[in-house]
Amino acid sequence: MDALTRRRFLLASGVVAGGALAAGVGGMGLAELLRTAAADPSAAARTKKLVLVTLYGGNDGLNTVVPYAESVYHAARPELAYDAGKVLHLNDALGLNPVMRGMKRLWDEKRMAIVLGVGYPKPDRSHFKSMDIWQTASPVEPVTTGWLGRWLDGTNASPEAAVSFEPVLPPVLAGETRAGSCVNVGGMELPPGITVDMVAALGQSEPGEPELQARAAGAYRDLLRVEGLVRGAEQHQTSASPASEEAEVLTTGPGTRSVLETQLALVTRCIEAGVPTQVYSVSLDGFDTHAMERAGHESLLSRLDRALSAFVTRMARTEAGRQVTVVVYSEFGRRVRANASQGTDHGTAGPVFVLGPEVAGGFYGEQPSLADLDDGDLKVTTDFRDVFGTVLTSVLGADPDRYVGGGYRTKPLPLLAAG
Amino acid sequence: MSDGIDLLLRRAGFGATAVELSAARQAGYDAALSALVAPPGPDVGAMSAPIPNLGPDAYAGKRDLTYEEKVKLEDLRTAQTEQITQWWLNRMTVASHQAVEKLVFFWHGHWATSVKKVRSPQLMLQQHRTLRSAPDFKAMSRKMVTDAALNHYLDGHLNTRQAPNENLARELFELFVLGIGQYTEKDIKEAGRALTGWRFSLTKGSSVFDPRAHDAGSKNILGRRGHFAADSLVELLLTQDACPRFIAARLWYRYGSATEAIPGRLQDKMVQAFPKPLDMLRALFGDEAFHATGGTMVKQPVEWFVGAMRQLGLRPSNLPPETRKRVLRDLESLGQLPFAPPNVGGWPAGGAWLTSAAAQVRLRLAGTLAEHVSVSSLTPENLAYLLCVERWTNRTYNVLRGTQDRRLLLILGLVSPDYLVT
Numbered sequence: 001m002d003a004l005t006r007r008r009f010l011l012a013s014g015v016v017a018g019g020a021l022a023a024g025v026g027g028m029g030l031a032e033l034l035r036t037a038a039a040d041p042s043a044a045a046r047t048k049k050l051v052l053v054t055l056y057g058g059n060d061g062l063n064t065v066v067p068y069a070e071s072v073y074h075a076a077r078p079e080l081a082y083d084a085g086k087v088l089h090l091n092d093a094l095g096l097n098p099v100m101r102g103m104k105r106l107w108d109e110k111r112m113a114i115v116l117g118v119g120y121p122k123p124d125r126s127h128f129k130s131m132d133i134w135q136t137a138s139p140v141e142p143v144t145t146g147w148l149g150r151w152l153d154g155t156n157a158s159p160e161a162a163v164s165f166e167p168v169l170p171p172v173l174a175g176e177t178r179a180g181s182c183v184n185v186g187g188m189e190l191p192p193g194i195t196v197d198m199v200a201a202l203g204q205s206e207p208g209e210p211e212l213q214a215r216a217a218g219a220y221r222d223l224l225r226v227e228g229l230v231r232g233a234e235q236h237q238t239s240a241s242p243a244s245e246e247a248e249v250l251t252t253g254p255g256t257r258s259v260l261e262t263q264l265a266l267v268t269r270c271i272e273a274g275v276p277t278q279v280y281s282v283s284l285d286g287f288d289t290h291a292m293e294r295a296g297h298e299s300l301l302s303r304l305d306r307a308l309s310a311f312v313t314r315m316a317r318t319e320a321g322r323q324v325t326v327v328v329y330s331e332f333g334r335r336v337r338a339n340a341s342q343g344t345d346h347g348t349a350g351p352v353f354v355l356g357p358e359v360a361g362g363f364y365g366e367q368p369s370l371a372d373l374d375d376g377d378l379k380v381t382t383d384f385r386d387v388f389g390t391v392l393t394s395v396l397g398a399d400p401d402r403y404v405g406g407g408y409r410t411k412p413l414p415l416l417a418a419g
Numbered sequence: 420m421s422d423g424i425d426l427l428l429r430r431a432g433f434g435a436t437a438v439e440l441s442a443a444r445q446a447g448y449d450a451a452l453s454a455l456v457a458p459p460g461p462d463v464g465a466m467s468a469p470i471p472n473l474g475p476d477a478y479a480g481k482r483d484l485t486y487e488e489k490v491k492l493e494d495l496r497t498a499q500t501e502q503i504t505q506w507w508l509n510r511m512t513v514a515s516h517q518a519v520e521k522l523v524f525f526w527h528g529h530w531a532t533s534v535k536k537v538r539s540p541q542l543m544l545q546q547h548r549t550l551r552s553a554p555d556f557k558a559m560s561r562k563m564v565t566d567a568a569l570n571h572y573l574d575g576h577l578n579t580r581q582a583p584n585e586n587l588a589r590e591l592f593e594l595f596v597l598g599i600g601q602y603t604e605k606d607i608k609e610a611g612r613a614l615t616g617w618r619f620s621l622t623k624g625s626s627v628f629d630p631r632a633h634d635a636g637s638k639n640i641l642g643r644r645g646h647f648a649a650d651s652l653v654e655l656l657l658t659q660d661a662c663p664r665f666i667a668a669r670l671w672y673r674y675g676s677a678t679e680a681i682p683g684r685l686q687d688k689m690v691q692a693f694p695k696p697l698d699m700l701r702a703l704f705g706d707e708a709f710h711a712t713g714g715t716m717v718k719q720p721v722e723w724f725v726g727a728m729r730q731l732g733l734r735p736s737n738l739p740p741e742t743r744k745r746v747l748r749d750l751e752s753l754g755q756l757p758f759a760p761p762n763v764g765g766w767p768a769g770g771a772w773l774t775s776a777a778a779q780v781r782l783r784l785a786g787t788l789a790e791h792v793s794v795s796s797l798t799p800e801n802l803a804y805l806l807c808v809e810r811w812t813n814r815t816y817n818v819l820r821g822t823q824d825r826r827l828l829l830i831l832g833l834v835s836p837d838y839l840v841t
Contacts, residue, residue: 128536191789193826193827194782194786194827198818198822199782202814202815202831202834202836209714210715212715212716212717212773213714213812213836213839215773217814217836218773219778340486
């Protein structure tokens with residue numbers, strides 16, 4: 001019942017990019033981001049890019065990639081289990097949740113990989129703790145930087161190298177001296193009577209004023225840059241008529257679009273405009289399904305399915321888009337056995353999805369056995385650091401062991417066709 | 420030129436009113452400082468905001484609940500959490516003894532515990548009473564080491580002889596009493612054993628000791644061997660030289676500068692005043708190093724909000740219920756809600772508050788406050804007086820000069836970079 005949201009996690013996380021923010025990086029406008037595009041669009045088009053999708057709340061992996069052939073699965077959660085005839089078969093043991101038709105198509109096209117049983121040793125069942133572990137890639141001791149933040153540090157990355165379309169910077173993008181940029185998708189609402197000109201005037205810096213005061217002024221300038229872009233984009237959208245279902249994913253206005261679709265629409269625009277960003281962080285929350293799980297979980301999965309399948313299909317059309325790899329993870333799976341409220345409680349291992357035009361589709365790792373549980377929970381078969389390590393090597397061209405950290409030796413997976 | 424009294428009042432409390440600032444100027448720096456750190460008589464302003472009585476925890480004595488029953492109890496807890504959060508914001512605003520009141524908030528950030536994990540507003544309020552009533556740091560530490568909310572927050576209830584959990588022990592050393600680098604991993608392990616056996620009881624609203632879960636064996640901590648338990652462990656920590664130096668540095672971080680280290684000479688002076696925090700603050704505010712820190716700190720969202728309420732003559736408790744809810748949502752968006760620090764390290768300081776996302780929320784919240792202010796006329800000059808801003812920058816003055824509308828003037832003043840930095 002503790003309705004954990006992405007926002008609350010972000011606010012509650014131990015990693016706040018204090019150091020990096022104090023060093024003057026952080027908020028940046030989408031307009032400014034798009035302005036970085038012009039320099040060398042062909043270079044940007046050839047650069048590999050990562051889109052990291054975080055599912056906040058702990059996704060029920062067993063009802064996402066369903067072990068439909070196992071009787072234990074049906075016995076442990078009679079109200080929640082899916083019949084073998086309903087799931088979208090991936091092989092003779094596993095199938096996708098019935099609502100995930102778009103991702104099934106990507107699977108059939110060999111553009112989706114599923115890494116099975118992903119987690120870390122000694123699972124922590126606190127949302128906050130476990131999400132911190134995934135984002136910092138440090139299961140043993142808490143650290144103040146995210147694994148991508150350390151990559152930003154190590155490569156002396158520019159502010160646009162990593163972008164989050166979330167209200168608060170996610171810890172994964174917080175480094176010691178660098179941090180990803182945070183771009184607000186919602187646009188700006190001013191109190192009645194307060195004009196953009198007034199805010200712009202407050203954003204002017206004053207000669208000789210204290211540094212922090214100048215930074216406070218700078219925040220208003222950033223705010224306006226985002227506003228300018230979102231407005232411009234909305235006008236652009238209404239004048240263009242959506243030609244196909246996939247074109248709709250570009251709509252940025254609030255309304256029927258899910259948060260994830262809106263965020264991915266902005267990612268699409270940045271990638272197609274040739275922005276040199278290499279890492280995008282987006283998210284969907286609400287996966288903490290302790291009660292009455294089935295309907296809510298299906299609704300979340302279908303939103304995920306719609307947004308991702310449209311995005312990946314669109315990416316395949318352009319050279320810049322073909323460089324994109326999408327990684328979808330959650331802080332933990334859920335327990336095998338349903339609870340008394342037709343929901344599931346916090347568990348351990350879960351599947352990680354890797355999608356993209358260049359991804360070598362198929363299963364990786366091993367599905368945890370339902371017969372050999374650890375106190376009612378799935379045993380982890382793949383360390384999540386191997387997945388992130390693969391991303392560092394194959395997408396970002398970086399030394400994985402340097403950025404995963406903690407002395408962990410990553411074991412790369414052949415997830416990308418071109419390696 | 421500034422006499423430093425405005426800086427003193429801004430840092431020691433949540434934001435002095437124009438009247439308080441004039442009175443302090445009349446009295447002079449030393450008298451104003453004394454009035455802050457050793458206020459005479461009872462806190463008259465705070466009398467209108469006594470600590471609420473919530474009754475027992477929603478779950479006290481309850482078991483075998485249905486889903487629907489749990490939803491109801493969770494709703495009750497959420498409402499009570501809102502109630503105590505609003506109460507505290509109100510208390511900060513109405514308190515006459517501003518330095519005493521702000522110090523309670525400092526200690527909350529120091530022994531950072533969040534209701535988001537603890538869940539029980541009763542346990543949070545119990546901890547709040549402890550922080551508020553402790554006469555000095557030693558007395559506070561003795562109580563906090565077995566505080567129910569803190570133990571719950573740091574998994575103390577999972578720390579048993581059979582399965583030790585070091586979480587509380589580690590933070591006790593690192594964040595609460597000694598500071599990082601003053602101990603070894605072995606010390607933490609042994610201290611974890613000393614702290615075994617404490618659980619919290621929702622029915623009692625406090626911690627209970629279970630001797631069966633306690634490791635009564637001998638431990639070796641900081642070079643001393645003994646059958647340490649929670650009380651003797653905390654005594655050992657309090658006698659370390661690192662302890663008063665650490666507390667002095669933490670006070671400097673929040674009241675002096677979050678970027679410049681505490682000057683050694685001032686630290687020595689503050690150590691002399693340990694364990695009495697207000698005496699340590701007297702040393703801090705009386706030191707010349709303090710006067711050089713103007714313009715180097717960003718107001719935390721709670722400071723900004725409470726200071727604005729005070730200066731505008733508003734009381735959180737007088738706002739309509741819907742507005743009060745909006746205020747809490749906006750403070751959460753700004754990243755600072757009392758009783759809900761982001762992690763055991765407490766809230767960040769400095770530039771971390773100055774994001775563009777926060778700028779938007781601040782505009783909205785300033786707009787909300789301005790709706791409730793009644794002033795007959797306002798100019799940029801008397802707005803500066805009202806908000807105790809010594810002098811507007813040319814930038815801000817030019818913006819303010821552009822409007823006659825009182826509400827707009829208030830909003831622009833409250834969100835101006837000049838007002839955000841202290």
